[in-house]
Amino acid sequence: MGTAFEGSLKQDAREDLAEFAKLNKIKYFMISYTDLFGGQRAKLVPAQAIADMQKDGAGFAGFATWLDLTPAHPDMLAVPDPASVIQLPWKPEVAWVASDCIMDGKLVEQAPRNTLKRVMSAAAAEGCYMKSGVEAEFFLVTRDGKAISDSADTASKPCYDQQAVMRRYDVIAEICDYMLELGWGAYQNDHEDANGQFEMNWAFDDVLATADKHSFFKFMVRSIAEKHGLRATFMPKPFQGLTGNGCHMHISVWDQEGRTNVFADNGMELGLSSRGRHFLGGIMRHASALAAITNPTVNSYKRINAPRTISGATWAPNSVTWTGNNRTHMVRVPGPGRFELRLPDGAANPYLMQAVVLAAGVNGMRSKADPGQRSDIDMYKDGHTVTHGAKLPLNLLDALREFDADSELKAALGEELSAAYLKLKHQEWNAYASHFTQWEVDNTMDI
Numbered sequence: 001m002g003t004a005f006e007g008s009l010k011q012d013a014r015e016d017l018a019e020f021a022k023l024n025k026i027k028y029f030m031i032s033y034t035d036l037f038g039g040q041r042a043k044l045v046p047a048q049a050i051a052d053m054q055k056d057g058a059g060f061a062g063f064a065t066w067l068d069l070t071p072a073h074p075d076m077l078a079v080p081d082p083a084s085v086i087q088l089p090w091k092p093e094v095a096w097v098a099s100d101c102i103m104d105g106k107l108v109e110q111a112p113r114n115t116l117k118r119v120m121s122a123a124a125a126e127g128c129y130m131k132s133g134v135e136a137e138f139f140l141v142t143r144d145g146k147a148i149s150d151s152a153d154t155a156s157k158p159c160y161d162q163q164a165v166m167r168r169y170d171v172i173a174e175i176c177d178y179m180l181e182l183g184w185g186a187y188q189n190d191h192e193d194a195n196g197q198f199e200m201n202w203a204f205d206d207v208l209a210t211a212d213k214h215s216f217f218k219f220m221v222r223s224i225a226e227k228h229g230l231r232a233t234f235m236p237k238p239f240q241g242l243t244g245n246g247c248h249m250h251i252s253v254w255d256q257e258g259r260t261n262v263f264a265d266n267g268m269e270l271g272l273s274s275r276g277r278h279f280l281g282g283i284m285r286h287a288s289a290l291a292a293i294t295n296p297t298v299n300s301y302k303r304i305n306a307p308r309t310i311s312g313a314t315w316a317p318n319s320v321t322w323t324g325n326n327r328t329h330m331v332r333v334p335g336p337g338r339f340e341l342r343l344p345d346g347a348a349n350p351y352l353m354q355a356v357v358l359a360a361g362v363n364g365m366r367s368k369a370d371p372g373q374r375s376d377i378d379m380y381k382d383g384h385t386v387t388h389g390a391k392l393p394l395n396l397l398d399a400l401r402e403f404d405a406d407s408e409l410k411a412a413l414g415e416e417l418s419a420a421y422l423k424l425k426h427q428e429w430n431a432y433a434s435h436f437t438q439w440e441v442d443n444t445m446d447i
Contacts, residue, residue, distance in 0.1 A: 015082050017054045017097065021047035027093040029085075031058040033078045033101055034112050034215055036421055037066035037428075038296070038349040042096075043078070054080055057102060067110055068420035077102045084212045089178035090224060098212045109416040112351035116211055118414060119355045123362045129254050130358050133204030134214050137245040137346060138221055138234050139196045140168060145238070148196025149230045157311050158195050165191040165198070171228050172198060175221060184213060193311050194242035204250060206258070207354040214350035234346030236295070237302035241310050244303030245346030249357060252338040253279060264337030269374075270324055271336025280322065280339060281371040282364020283331065283357065287320040287343070289406035291392055292399040293356040294344035296425070298432045301395045303345050313380055317342050321375050321389035328379035330392070343392070352413075352421075359412035397429050 020026065029050050032042040043058045057077030062069035069076070078099035085097040101111035108114060123130065140149045153164045165172065172189050179186035185203030192199045200217075204210065218234060225232035237244040252263045253275065263276035272280070283290070295304060306314045317330035325334045333339045344353050363369070373388050393399035400422060403409065410418035 017080060017082050017085065017095075018047070018051040020082070020085060020095070021050060024087055024095070025093065026087065026095045028095075029053070029080070030094060030096045031078050031080050031099050032096055032215070032219075033060075033099045034349060034351055035066040036068075036110065036112065036349070036352075036424055038347060038352075039066055040215065040219055041065050044094075050080075054082065057099070060101075062101075062103070062108070066424060067108070068423055074104060076108060086182060086216055089181050090174075090220075090227065096216060096219070098215065109414050110420040112349050112355070112417075113208075113211070115414055115417045116208060116351040116355040116358075119359050119362075119412065120207060122412070123358055124256075126362060126366065127256070128358075128362050128365060129256060129258065130207050130354075130361070131204050131252050131254055131258070132207050132210050132354060132357075133202075133250040134210060134350075135199055135201060135246065135248040135250075136214060136217055136221075136234065137192055137197060137199045137247065138232050139194070139238055139245065140171060140198065140225055141196060141231050141233055141238070143229065143231050145231055145233065148239070150196060153191075153195045155195070158191060158197075159193040159311065161191045164195075165189070168198070171224060171230065172200065175224050176200060178220060178224075179217075192243070193313075193315055194239070194244075194309070196239075197243065197245070204252075207358060211350045211354045218350070236297060236300045236345035236347050237306065240302075243309045243311055243313075243315055244306065246303070246316060246342065247344040247346050247348050247353070249341045249344055249353070250338055251279075251341060251357065251361070252276075253361070261337040263339075266336055270333040272333055272339065273337075275365055276337070276339070277371055278365045278368050279361035280331065280364065281369025282360045282362065282367075283341065284320055284322065284371045285364060285369050286360040286406060286409050287330065288390060288393055288399070288402040289409050290356055290360055290403075291343060292396075292403035292425070293352050293421075294341075294348050295393075295399065296349065296352075296396075297347045298396050298429070300345050300347055301393065301399075304343070304392055305394055308380075315342075316345075317379070317392065319379060319383060319386060319389040319391055321379065321386060322371055323374060323376050326376055326378075328377075328383075329375065355413060356409070359409060363408055363412060396425070396432075400425055400429065 029045045030042040057079035059075040062076035080097040080099045088094045101108040189200045221232045265273035304316045321329045322331035323329040
């Protein structure tokens with residue numbers, strides 16, 4: 001991953017974080033890792049101590065975050081990966097660096113970044129090197145989170161609203177400027193389909209680089225929003241009646257050198273090669289289980305099973321179907337050599353999302369899975385006529401049950417990761433189910 005000052009740095013300077021600090025006047029490093037629930041955890045380490053941290057890692061109590069550990073476990077050490085280091089463009093004396101979690105001299109199998117690297121290694125053994133891009137949608141809201149930040153943003157069809165995006169120019173342009181400085185290949189920004197909602201796009205990359213950038217992007221967007229007195233949220237459905245926050249993935253597989261797209265074949269339907277169709281077949285086969293990872297919260301199912309929004313469409317799938325260039329399906333193939341998975345939402349863990357899609361796709365390639373019948377209908381209008389596409393889970397509990405029943409997917413992600421995820425997510429569901437709501441009072445008081 002690049003930095004704002006990559007042009008002035010030698011490769012070995014990025015490999016040696018102490019040298020990186022000297023050359024770039026870094027005072028502090030944020031040694032960061034992402035837990036099972038997508039929470040971003042970090043320690044702020046002075047540059048004088050980074051050499052030891054790069055060797056031995058920063059110590060964390062894993063139980064204190066969303067990992068399936070106990071207070072009796074030894075220190076979990078987050079060892080920074082210097083290839084991921086980013087100097088904060090808005091605070092250049094600080095650098096962020098993703099890390100790999102270790103305990104007792106062994107990689108923590110349930111740590112999401114470790115999981116992605118493990119799945120990537122298994123895929124590489126079969127000649128599969130995935131590249132991906134993400135479309136991380138977010139809302140800019142008031143600091144208390146109760147309303148969108150722009151009271152003038154009231155159009156019934158606000159997508160691409162010129163005036164609304166310019167009223168938030170200072171925030172959006174600052175973030176985009178930083179992505180350009182970082183060499184991410186930022187190429188467009190827009191007001192999205194909900195009032196107060198935005199999307200910013202940057203170039204696709206190898207899956208680990210994309211996951212690191214995605215993680216940093218969420219941190220950066222929140223930080224810049226706070227700087228401007230606002231709050232940014234990637235919550236899947238923060239407001240009833242408005243389109244939710246998706247995190248669409250664009251997926252392709254390349255050769256080992258990264259030069260040839262093995263999904264591309266102009267002689268095949270939609271320009272998608274046999275290997276691409278098999279990868280897609282794996283996505284379709286495992287879709288309902290996949291949702292437990294790509295749509296990981298109770299609120300996620302308010303987005304993918306939502307009634308029509310104010311704008312006229314949810315822009316989210318509710319069935320396991322695929323198509324050509326048609327945004328009403330779970331998967332669309334907009335052009336040769338790639339496809340877009342429209343299932344994930346803004347709560348998806350940047351690392352587990354990439355890992356589960358790659359795992360499902362490789363399983364499909366290995367078994368030569370058939371993606372099934374293509375459908376080109378308008379799913380929002382005529383979806384009830386589809387008989388070959390299963391409905392996506394209606395809630396988080398259904399998705400967790402689908403995931404638990406999918407032994408192939410659990411094995412591909414790792415049994416320790418899968419067990420930990422299921423345990424903690426079932427606890428989350430039970431906490432939600434036991435929560436007493438006003439709806440119950442309103443609908444049951446007089447029965």
